[in-house]
Amino acid sequence: MSIQYRFVKTITDIQPLLSSLNEHSIIAIDTETTGLDPFQNRIRLIQIAFINQPVFLIDLWKVSDDIISSLKKIFTSPALKIFHNAKFDLKFLIKSGFKIHGPYFDTMLAAQILSAGQKSQGFKLSDLVREELKIDLPKELQNSDWSGELSHEQLSYAARDAQVLLEIYHSLFLKLENVNLSATAKLEFECLPAVVDMELSGMLLHNKKWKKLTEELEKNQNDLAATLQQRLHEGLKRTLQLPFMENLNTEGQLLNLDSPKQMLEALQQLGIPLKSTSHEELSQLSRQFPVIQALIDYRKVTKVLQSFASALPKYIHPVTNRIHPDYWQIGTSTGRFSCRNPNLQQIPRDQVFRECFIPSEGNLLVIGDYSQIELRVAAEISHDQRMIDAFQQNQDIHCLTASLLIGKDINKVTKEERQAAKAVNFGLLYAMGARGLQLYAQNSYGVEMTNQQAVDFRQRFFEVYQGIASWQKELGTSSLKEIRTLNGRLRIWEDHPKITELFNTPIQGTAADIMKQAMAMSFPYLNRNNVHLIGTVHDEILLESPQEKAQEISHFLKETMIKAGKKFIQQVPIEVDIAIAKNWSEK
Structure with missing residues (x-):
């Protein structure tokens, strides 16, 4: 695949591109960098592809100030800017001192939207080129040394990556139009600047507090391990030895508490009727057998230690002293964000954990949280009049239930009673049976519910919320293999979907669309006021604001989140809880 390119050395070389740009222009942008970290690595090459022009290659290490000025004009022009995995390039461009204005088109996000939840991988540029253009795109030079003298092969490779973006854009654009996914794509593209800001801003961890918390958790883990060993040891002394106890000192530490096999055999030897040591099975017997509760407590502390307490400080960036996780815009089949490296969305809600996340000096956190958004979406979708009336009259939906x-x-x-109803509301929204509801109430809300109570509550719930019942019945008896959110986001299944997924997708997906709309709408104002998005957890937005602006920003955030919700929800009022806080636990 031969690609024509122009290596920009003087302002004259880039003038044809600059003079041609207008609001109808379409350009494709790619970068080659010396690494993956925008704080420690640098852009070496910027590639810009334009219709009927050779690809413009700009060596950022060697260009003059007037070429940099021209690039700034190009990046802030009204032209549509095509990227693949735009988040990566935008972070590097911003750290290089450029401002980039939309509109954007991200070929990776477009492909994910079109996949409609049917696959979770296959979205690399080479994958899309193979699928859309039927050609192979060699990527061997992607990891070559971009810090030395650039070879003709490297320049050709870089030019080709930008050129193919123009070609696959047209194909993806038409596909989005044909399956009515343009609105979903527009929302994802408009959300990009907010996501970039969120990753560049990161979150600040109070390292001393976290270290102290980790030490307390380690002590707690040791105490729980000792208690568990003692209870197991006392019980096993009265029974026959287990196979793995041979050659072990009966007065010492007999069991590997982290071995599911050893734990299962030991508990069975104590006469406890278990088939596995899964949390679901253990939780059913935890009140009956104290040794099981001891095992659950030990596992909980161990998981927190391994997943967060010990791991989190390793993610503190040496340049910023903050944690910069990766957010994936379409991280689930429903369109929700996911987070990794580290997964801050899974930080326990306990105060001792969240109080360790703080703003920098002179700043405050402003936290906006949609109130019961999934129930409100469910009421809107199902047209459940009782639920709609309750929200319109500002009744507490859990107390009403x-x-x-x-x-x-x-x-x-x-x-x-309200806590039990909360479990019922959220559990039955997604087709839980009585047994599932009983376990969900206990594990998620600490509510003890007999099997008969769960059966009765389930029956009564669908009697009083007939709109929800009718909607679920209609979906449950259908042969649907696809479904959409209120914004038109699509999910497709090859085979008949699980009923839980069929119920969950339009509700959770619409809530995700609302969250992204709020982020997209709020970013321009926040950016002008030096306020940064620093995180999102499902229905929650976290901002870091200068202290003197926090009150103003809190009003703006609440108003914007409500406006975003009203774009999709007409019958049900949107409520947002706002907090101005000195740490994440104060919401």
Whole structure:
């Protein structure tokens, strides 16, 4: 595949591109960098492809100031800018001092949208070129040394990567139009600047507090391990030895507490009726057998230590002293964000963990959280009038459900009854059976519920929320293999989907669309006011604001999040809880 390129050495070389740009122009942009870290590595080459022109190659290490000025004009022009994995290039360009204005088109995001949840990989540029253009795109030079003298092969490789973006753009654009996914793509592309800001900003961890917390967790783990060993040892002394106990000192540490096999055999030897040591099975017997609760507690602390406490400080960046996770815009089949390296979305909600996440000196956190957004989306989609009325009258939906389930005045519902109703509301929204509801209530909300109560609550829930019941029945008896959110985001299954996925997708997917709309709408104003997005956790947006602007920003964020919700939800009012905080736990 032969590609024509022009190596820009003087302002005259780039003038044809600069003079041709207008609001109807389409350009493709790619970069070659010395590494993957925008804080420690640098852009070496910028490639810009334009229709009916050779690809323009700009060596950022050697160009003059007037060429840099021309690049700034190009990047802030109204032309449509095509990238592949735009987030990567935008972060490097911003750290190189450029401002980049939309509109954007990200071929990777477009391909993910078109896949409609059917696959989780195959979105590399080479994959798309093979699929759309039926040619192979060699990528061997991607990891070559871009810090030395650039070879003709490297320049040709770089030019080709930009040129193919123009070609696959047209194919992807038409596909999005043909399956009515243009609105979804537009939302994802408009959200890009917010995601870039979120990753570049990162979150600040109070290292001393975290270290102290880790030490306390390690002590707690040791204490729990000792208690568990003692209980197992005392029980096993009264039983026959297990196969793995041969040659072990009966007075010493007999068991590997992290071995599911040893734990299962030991607990079975104690007469506990278990088939596995899965959390689901253990939780059913935890109140009956204290040794099982001890194992659950030990595993919980061990998981937190391994996943977060010990691991998190390793992610503190040496340049910024902050943690910069990777956010994936379409991280799940429903369109939700996912997070990794590290996964800050999974930080436990306990105060001792979240109080360690703080703003930098002179700043405050502003936290916006959609209130019961998935229930509100469900009411809108199902047209459940009782639920719609409750939200319109600003009733507490969990108290209402409790009063309807147990036949009690809503004003006399206790905290415990409300908690049980909360489990019912969220559990039955996604087709849980009675047994699943019982376990969900216990594991997620600490609510003890008998099997008969779960059966009765489930039956009563669908009697009082008939719109939800009818909607679920209609979907459950259909032969649908695809479904959309209120914004039109599509999910497709090759075979008949699980009923839980069929119910979950339009609700959770619409909530994800609302969150992305709020981020996209809020970013320009936040950017002008030196306020940064630093995180998102499903229904929550975290900002870091100068202290003197925090009150103003909190009002703006609440108003914007509500406006974003109203773009998709018409019948049900949107509520947002706002907090101005000195740490993440104060929301």
